[in-house]
Amino acid sequence: MTHPMPEINVMLKQLRLSHIMDYLPQRNRESIERKLAYPEFLSLILQDEMLGRENKKLRARIKRASIRGDKTLENFDFDFNSKINRVQIQELSSCRFITEKSPVLIVGPTGTGKSHIAQALAHCAIRRDIDVLWLSQSKLFSELQASKAAGRYEKKFAEFAKVTLLIIDDFGLRPMRSPQDEDFHELISARYECAPTIVTSNLAFSEWGNAFPNQLLGAATLDRLRHNAHRVVIEGPSFRGCVIDKSGKNMEEKI
DSSP, X not given: OOOSHHHHHHHHHHTTOHHHHHHHHHHHHHHHHHTOOHHHHHHHHHHHHHHHHHHHHHHHHHHHXXXXXXXSSTTOOGGGOTTSOHHHHHHHTTTHHHHHTOOEEEEOSTTSSHHHHHHHHHHHHHXXXXXXXXXXXXXXXXXXXXXXXXXXXXXXHHHHXXXXXXXXXXXXXXXXXXXXXXXXXXXXXXXXXXXXXXXXXXXXXXXXXXXXXXXXXXXXXXXXXXXXXXXXXXXXXXXXXEEEOTTSOEEEOOO
């Protein structure tokens, strides 16, 4: 008697049930060993397909968001810095700020985990089927500048303005020049009370105005960005400034 598995694989491929095809030999052995009834076996392989599709969709969202797959809350070392407000971060991970359309502003010295936390919140949003886009301030301006040169500025601006959650990393790392400050103002104004924005910065909140060449325009931009915003202030040592000794303990490294 001809074994039906090759024919089954062909049908699964035609039906685009690739995840069932990947796990079918394993599930077949499992059903024999456990003496599963046909409905139980069917349930298992359908779960494999559904889970595989969800994971594929999740990976696609992570790639589209331009965030790293390992930058999650589960992988964040809260014990390293006891000054981080873990309760506040856990509350933000509920993504209620997205429903509220409230900005999240994260400040602290370099290496203290700002970008990791921002990307971790992005993961929380993506798991809820929320579209996210992460980019640095310099990349934001370079993409807008390139789109102007190519005659696609309106389309690119709309992409940044309409994405459900926009994350701008390293705000103020380099002072803005004209017309960068105008573009930034227009973007924040377009998203104001319409879509949440996460911004990370090495600058203290009192120094954000220094990033704008036009102080009046900067004040108007920051007024919108700070309204109803969740402010996360991180103090303490740099993750990059420490090494791990043989016992697994953190040791400060002089750089």
